[in-house]
Amino acid sequence: MALDRFFRRRRPQQQPGTDVPDLWTQCPACKEGVYNRDLEAGAYVCPKCGHHIRLDAAQRVQVLLDEGSFTQLSGRVQPTDALNFQDTEAYTDRLRRAQKKTGRPDAILTGTGTILDVPVTLAVMDFAFSGGSMGSVVGEEIARAAEHAAAHGTPLIIVTASGGARMQESALSLMQMAKTTVALETLTERGLPYVSLLTDPTTGGVTASFATIADVIVAEPGALIGFAGPRVIQQTIRQNLPEGFQRAEFLLEHGMVDAVVDRREQRAYLASLLGLLTRREVSA
Numbered sequence: 001m002a003l004d005r006f007f008r009r010r011r012p013q014q015q016p017g018t019d020v021p022d023l024w025t026q027c028p029a030c031k032e033g034v035y036n037r038d039l040e041a042g043a044y045v046c047p048k049c050g051h052h053i054r055l056d057a058a059q060r061v062q063v064l065l066d067e068g069s070f071t072q073l074s075g076r077v078q079p080t081d082a083l084n085f086q087d088t089e090a091y092t093d094r095l096r097r098a099q100k101k102t103g104r105p106d107a108i109l110t111g112t113g114t115i116l117d118v119p120v121t122l123a124v125m126d127f128a129f130s131g132g133s134m135g136s137v138v139g140e141e142i143a144r145a146a147e148h149a150a151a152h153g154t155p156l157i158i159v160t161a162s163g164g165a166r167m168q169e170s171a172l173s174l175m176q177m178a179k180t181t182v183a184l185e186t187l188t189e190r191g192l193p194y195v196s197l198l199t200d201p202t203t204g205g206v207t208a209s210f211a212t213i214a215d216v217i218v219a220e221p222g223a224l225i226g227f228a229g230p231r232v233i234q235q236t237i238r239q240n241l242p243e244g245f246q247r248a249e250f251l252l253e254h255g256m257v258d259a260v261v262d263r264r265e266q267r268a269y270l271a272s273l274l275g276l277l278t279r280r281e282v283s284a
Contacts, residue, residue: 027051043263052220052263054200056102057109057126060159064267065113065122073121073148074110074141082136083170091168094130102129106137107162110145112154116271118280121149124159125206132162134206135169139176142210143183146194150186155193155274160211164204177209184210193277195270198225198248198257212256216273218266219248219257 024033029051039046043063044053055063061070085091099105107129112121123145125132142158149156165173187194196214198207200223207227211217219225226233226246234241244250248260261269274280 025053028053043266045263050221050262052200052222054127054161056128057104057124060124061109061111061113061122063263064157064159064270065115065120066117069113070111070122071113072109072111073145074108074123075105077137077140078105079135079137081168082172083168085168085170087168094168098129102126104129106135106141107132108138108141110141112148112152115267115274118271118274118278119152119154120274121145121152121154121156122159123156125161127161127163127201130166132160132206133164133166133173134162134176134204135166135173136176138166139173139179142176142180146180146183146186149192150190153190153192155195155278156184156187157195157197157270158210158214159197159199160202160206161199162202162204162206162211164206174205177205180210181213184213193274195273197266197270198223200224203227203229215277216259217257218259218261218269219251220263221248221260223248225251225257 022036024035025039026033027046027049030046030049032046032048034046034048039053044055044059045051046053079095081091104126107126108123109126110121110123112119114120123142125138146156165176167173184194193216194214195216195218196211198211198217198219200220202211202223202225204227207225224246225248230241230246242250248257251257252260
């Protein structure tokens with residue numbers, strides 16, 4: 001076959017309705033392509049630059065908990081549009097779209113499981129659901145998770161990823177800051193540890209409430225953590241901000257978080273930490 005005819009040949013076309021799985025992901029930081037199999041094996045951390053790619057709630061459970069140990073608690077509470085809120089579209093339409101996208105009723109997943117055989121109660125915020133915004137359901141599920149942990153004598157871990165309070169629920173959303181804070185007191189009364197894992201991003205009312213009142217506050221490398229965004233702060237105080245302001249490493253240097261832990265080491269770190277706090281022997 002002549003070379004010109006070879007290069008003119010048409011490539012096989014994908015048949016309508018067939019699914020071709022994506023084999024690789026482009027790292028948003030270094031822009032290099034990483035095979036999904038390698039990415040999953042490395043806890044979704046780019047092996048080329050170390051960037052921690054954002055996870056949805058199900059992926060976070062997969063990374064943190066022992067395989068097959070997760071039992072879901074959340075999912076029975078449904079959000080409502082108590083204020084009949086509408087901006088560019090109705091709040092109910094936004095909810096339906098987010099629910100279809102994530103397959104869950106709201107921006108949180110809670111349940112029980114083990115980390116290297118250490119029993120825990122786990123709550124994971126899902127940034128894919130409306131930016132992980134905190135509404136009434138998120139507050140209620142966190143309160144229930146805290147009560148469950150207290151009742152069953154297990155440590156509580158909350159993984160945060162949120163843009164803050166959900167504006168479509170107005171004051172009802174802001175009330176969750178107080179509600180979650182009070183619910184966590186039940187763990188203190190029982191002498192049970194509460195560990196907060198801050199991931200990118202953790203901002204707004206979530207940072208100002210349950211995310212930063214834990215016994216131990218852990219953050220992922222490079223995570224944006226703060227109340228207002230750097231641009232808003234800079235425009236307010238009219239001063240240039242330090243390099244890396246509101247990133248996990250900066251906050252560690254200034255005492256806001258206790259540790260910055262690579263995602264690939266979090267299971268071992270959390271198991272060891274909880275073993276010390278509960279005086280429990282941890283398996284290797």
